[in-house]
Amino acid sequence: MEGYDSPEYWEQKYQNKEHTEEWYYSYQQLKQIITPHFNKTDKVLCVGNGTSSFPVELNADFKPELIISTDISASAVEQMQKFASEKVKFVVDDALHMNLQDQFDVVFDKGCFDAISTSANRDQVISQYINEIQRVLKQGGKYIMVSYGKPYTRVGHFGKQWDTQIVQIPDKAPSGERGFAYIFQLIKQQ
Numbered sequence: 131m132e133g134y135d136s137p138e139y140w141e142q143k144y145q146n147k148e149h150t151e152e153w154y155y156s157y158q159q160l161k162q163i164i165t166p167h168f169n170k171t172d173k174v175l176c177v178g179n180g181t182s183s184f185p186v187e188l189n190a191d192f193k194p195e196l197i198i199s200t201d202i203s204a205s206a207v208e209q210m211q212k213f214a215s216e217k218v219k220f221v222v223d224d225a226l227h228m229n230l231q232d233q234f235d236v237v238f239d240k241g242c243f244d245a246i247s248t249s250a251n252r253d254q255v256i257s258q259y260i261n262e263i264q265r266v267l268k269q270g271g272k273y274i275m276v277s278y279g280k281p282y283t284r285v286g287h288f289g290k291q292w293d294t295q296i297v298q299i300p301d302k303a304p305s306g307e308r309g310f311a312y313i314f315q316l317i318k319q320q
């Protein structure tokens with residue numbers, strides 16, 4: 131993922147795009163694996179959502195209490211505003227320095243960890259990102275990451291305060307690979 135840690139790369143990619151775009155898997159491909167981890171009363175954060183229709187489909191199908199979807203690219207967020215409603219909000223926010231004041235039951239990430247982890251300062255940036263997720267998650271809340279990254283490249287970044295479950299996704303993604311859904315549950319704050 132070259133340049134994928136750069137906000138400029140993403141802004142350029144999303145500028146003047148009119149259609150939604152899905153990385154790895156669609157909501158329909160993930161829903162049987164993911165939705166058992168959601169409750170109807172949940173506040174959900176979709177971090178680094180880009181122009182994925184995941185939050186829109188989650189709202190239409192499962193209907194959690196509130197979904198806030200963020201991205202660092204203003205163009206991506208602007209494009210998604212046409213899908214915004216009382217229950218689904220799209221906001222520009224940097225996942226490494228979140229402005230959000232809410233506390234979430236679930237943080238959902240499809241490809242954002244992967245993009246951020248291409249940084250030259252990989253370990254430092256990943257640690258900052260995980261700290262931010264931990265800060266906005268409620269006690270007992272879940273961080274769900276969908277990624278091609280193999281477990282040995284992911285699990286070691288999470289400390290003892292996280293309970294970890296890994297599910298290999300049955301479908302192949304467009305790349306031909308089979309990705310993973312990681313469910314990290316915050317069992318205690320540091």
Ligand SMILES: C[S@@+](CC[C@H](N)C(=O)[O-])C[C@H]1O[C@@H](n2cnc3c(N)ncnc32)[C@H](O)[C@@H]1O
Pocket residue numbers: 134135137140141151152153154177178179180181182200201202203206223224225226239240241242244245246
């Ligand atoms: C691989 S794409 C995945 C997009 C979307 N989640 C999907 O599944 O289609 C990675 C996304 O992370 C966003 N991103 C990268 N760095 C970010 C950061 N620091 N804060 C918030 N979003 C970021 C990019 O703008 C891009 O939309």
